[in-house]
Amino acid sequence: MSPEVGAGGIRLSADLLRQVIEASPTAMMMVDDEGRLLLVNAQVERLFDFRREELVGRPVEILVPARYRLRHPHFRAEFFVEPRARPMGAGRDLYGLRKDGIEVPIEIGLNPVSTSEGMFVVASIVDITERKRAAEQLQASLREKETLLKEVHHRVKNNLQVISSLLSLQARQMTDAQSSIMLQESQSRVHSISLVHEKLYQAGDLARIDFGEYLEALAMHLVGTWSAEVAHISVRVRAIGIQLPVDVAIPCGLIVNELVTNALRHAFPDGRKGSVEVSVSREADCRLLLVVQDDGLGLSDGFELRRPGSLGLELVATLARQIRAELEIVRGGGTAVRLKFEVER
């Protein structure tokens, strides 16, 4: 080897290079263009359990597991065609072969070193056994957490079904129609919450739901619940690409449940035909605009959301405040209830 070699623009003596490699806290080795090991440090001896005299002068493939050994000279030749500092086998799992035949997961950095005698490569090798083990433990822990969350959603849905059934059974005991309807409305509220858990469970993302899909399912359920009264009313949903976190989806679902139920039951008396539309869109200021509108009778003069005796509409006002929504009621050609609110993307 010549007295001076260059690596990355820095020139240093062969002895100094030898000292740098030897003093390195990571395993380092120098290999020539024919794959012969020229230099190895003490960390290489420790990592691969070879003594250095067993390695120096031998092909580097002695440290490569048998299943990769045949292809290795090809990769080595490719490196020497376009030598540049880079990690080896990017994106692939790399393994080194110890003297006792045990494979060790490793990461390898390659650095070309040019000398008057030709090109060499200095490889630094890091044992990633512990890192891999930690990553596997983390993955297992994440899978366990996901399973646990799914189990929680399942139990929540099961419990909501029990509550729904209790309300249904209680409604049967009622002798007056009004009480029975109030229990049916409560059942519907339970369902609107349960649907959020259903969508969370299906989504894969256990924290956010596609609110458009949710609204479609909710609308279908409400039409089914009040089917005897709403055959003449159509319900449409427009909400594309709207993702909501669970803490916003539940109050929004309950708000839509109340407003659509109210429209279906009161805006179209005596078989009057019409439609109800639920839409969610993102405004220019990035806030969400949720609108429930109908072309029915319209609200009476002096109507107030918080009027006593109207639990459903009081709920809307309370939930709107919970999600810090601006609430506006537009009259004329029916009723439109508009809510504007912020949601973190």
Place this chain on the structure above:
Amino acid sequence: MSRGAAATAERRSRILIVEDEGIVAWDIEKNLRDLGFEVVGVAASGREALALAKSGQPDLILMDIRIQGDIDGITTAELVRRQLGIPVVYLTAHGDPETLERAKGTAPVGYLIKPI
């Protein structure tokens, strides 16, 4: 279907409910009876369901997936299909794609997500 519609048929359709939540099963049973169906029984486990299906010969089975005992609703449905050929409608709080895929393999006639 309007209330009592099933009762107007020549013979009332007979349904077996497989559901291990007593209150939910009771509610379903009452709803089905109101709609004019005959409920041949309520089973809480897969083995119980198989026995009731054999003895009661229902026209349809409403099957929860997570039930008591050593076999779940999907395995029970598969055994029902092979041994008795009775159609099954799943009734479950499970809505995830893996469960749906597994349930599809038993060729059910429907799939209802709780709460119903």
